[in-house]
Amino acid sequence: MSKLKIAIQKSGRLSEKSLELLQECGIKISNGNQKLKTVSSNFPIEILFLRDDDIPQYVEQNVADIGILGENEVWEKNRKVETIRKVGFGNCRLALAIPKDEIYTGISYFNNKKIATSYPKILTKFCQENHLNVEIEEISGSVEIAPGIGLANCIFDIVSTGSTLLMNGLKEVETVANSEAVLIKSHNLSGEKQKILDKLLFRIQSVIYSHENKYILLNAPNEKVKDIISLLPGMKSPTVLPLAENGWSSIHSVIKEDEFWDIIDLLKEMGAQGILVVPIEKMIL
Numbered sequence: 218m219s220k221l222k223i224a225i226q227k228s229g230r231l232s233e234k235s236l237e238l239l240q241e242c243g244i245k246i247s248n249g250n251q252k253l254k255t256v257s258s259n260f261p262i263e264i265l266f267l268r269d270d271d272i273p274q275y276v277e278q279n280v281a282d283i284g285i286l287g288e289n290e291v292w293e294k295n296r297k298v299e300t301i302r303k304v305g306f307g308n309c310r311l312a313l314a315i316p317k318d319e320i321y322t323g324i325s326y327f328n329n330k331k332i333a334t335s336y337p338k339i340l341t342k343f344c345q346e347n348h349l350n351v352e353i354e355e356i357s358g359s360v361e362i363a364p365g366i367g368l369a370n371c372i373f374d375i376v377s378t379g380s381t382l383l384m385n386g387l388k389e390v391e392t393v394a395n396s397e398a399v400l401i402k403s404h405n406l407s408g409e410k411q412k413i414l415d416k417l418l419f420r421i422q423s424v425i426y427s428h429e430n431k432y433i434l435l436n437a438p439n440e441k442v443k444d445i446i447s448l449l450p451g452m453k454s455p456t457v458l459p460l461a462e463n464g465w466s467s468i469h470s471v472i473k474e475d476e477f478w479d480i481i482d483l484l485k486e487m488g489a490q491g492i493l494v495v496p497i498e499k500m501i502l
């Protein structure tokens with residue numbers, strides 16, 4: 218039986234999360250130190266550990282069938298690959314930053330400036346769209362150092378918390394794109410490999426749902442049950458069970474992780490008590 222070859226980052230921001238995702242999908246991986254290729258013992262998949270920049274090229278050339286990497290690298294490399302879905306981590310943005318004491322006058326500030334970046338193609342496209350005439354200095358890392366050492370006037374790079382900019386005396390002035398980790402695939406997958414990919418995608422979907430949702434249990438006076446369940450739609454509809462104490466019910470449902478705190482306040486106002494919120498291991502819709 219053929220194996221689906223997946224490329225993930227060897228070491229860097231996305232490595233741990235990519236491996237974790239596969240493991241949460243029930244895929245057993247033994248990764249001996251320094252091993253650049255491994256197979257799973259319980260799923261028809263082979264894992265290749267690569268530099269993230271190289272993943273689009275490998276997938277285009279069918280050396281890997283699928284890959285996990287930042288969408289920013291997919292845009293920059295512009296290879297013939299298909300982006301299938303976001304995988305729930307690696308959120309960051311591509312932004313232009315300038316020395317913090319400079320007065321920012323709007324996008325035309327960048328005219329005739331020298332900009333250091335590891336993303337020349339994305340930057341070129343942005344500058345063309347905005348009719349900016351700039352000089353691009355391509356470097357492969359530690360981009361934030363460039364203005365301080367006189368290599369460039371400003372930078373175009375990945376920002377997440379903004380602390381690297383701050384530490385290097387820079388300020389973010391334009392967000393060009395938001396990026397996160399995605400799964401890409403080759404345009405030439407065999408039917409057999411597509412079937413393995415469908416199985417993997419089904420598992421990834423259930424892992425992502427489980428991260429995005431929480432299971433909630435609470436007690437409420439019967440007269441409030443209707444109002445409370447209007448806030449808790451659940452997967453189909455909430456479960457309502459009578460409590461041993463007369464006039465009270467127990468309500469079970471599922472809520473979105475990011476709506477959790479807003480809903481909790483409303484539930485308390487409505488008289489909910491003994492609220493338990495628990496993580497979901499896997500969620501199949």
Ligand SMILES: Nc1ncnc2c1ncn2[C@@H]1O[C@H](COP(=O)(O)OP(=O)(O)OP(=O)(O)O)[C@@H](O)[C@H]1O
Binds near residue numbers: 227307396
């Ligand atoms: N600070 C950050 N927060 C969140 N995501 C980030 C951050 N920095 C980078 N990323 C995302 O993670 C990806 C990998 O970043 P990393 O810094 O590990 O890359 P790299 O140094 O180019 O690694 P490699 O050695 O594999 O080429 C980036 O392309 C981006 O999508």
Ligand SMILES: O=P(O)(O)OC[C@H]1O[C@H](OP(=O)(O)OP(=O)(O)O)[C@H](O)[C@@H]1O
Binds near residue numbers: 358361381
């Ligand atoms: O806004 P922040 O939270 O500070 O994150 C941004 C920094 O993170 C990334 O680099 P990373 O630390 O991965 O190192 P690298 O330059 O060696 O890739 C990116 O290139 C920025 O330098």
Ligand SMILES: [Mg+2]
Binds near residue numbers: 268269270
């Ligand atoms: Mg890289």
